[in-house]
């Protein structure tokens with residue numbers, strides 16, 4: 120949807136190596152982000168996502184958010200080929216992967232372990248994490264998921 124480099128579920132990723140590892144954790148979103156995603160998917164893909172069917176509540180210490188539902192340990196938006204069905208509209212946390220915190224990079228991702236992503240790009244993603252991820256979500260340590 121914008122000019123950023125595609126990272127998570129990159130169509131060029133060799134997912135036979137990682138099995139789309141990045142999509143085995145559900146991204147957490149604010150209500151605003153869920154609404155934006157739903158309208159984005161409507162525009163981009165012509166699909167009508169029913170919030171309750173695709174997202175569950177995620178309660179933290181600082182607020183209540185939403186998370187993409189998981190099916191058999193994988194994000195509900197992953198297709199049979201293990202590619203994201205809503206890639207162009209994917210949540211911010213997916214866009215920032217393999218950065219999963221302002222000071223944490225998931226080294227299990229082959230883009231990182233295989234040095235396919237530069238330190239410069241990782242720094243830029245870290246900065247975006249610190250500046251763009253909802254402040255309350257950044258402060259949370261754990262979430263309690265509800266159906």
Ligand code: SF4
Pocket residue numbers: 126127128129132133134137138139140141142216217227228229230
């Ligand atoms: S884990 Fe890394 S290499 Fe695998 S699909 Fe996700 S971003 Fe690509």
Ligand code: SF4
Pocket residue numbers: 127128141142143144145146187194195196197202203204205206209210213
């Ligand atoms: S929304 Fe897409 S990119 Fe994000 S975890 Fe789900 S399948 Fe992966």
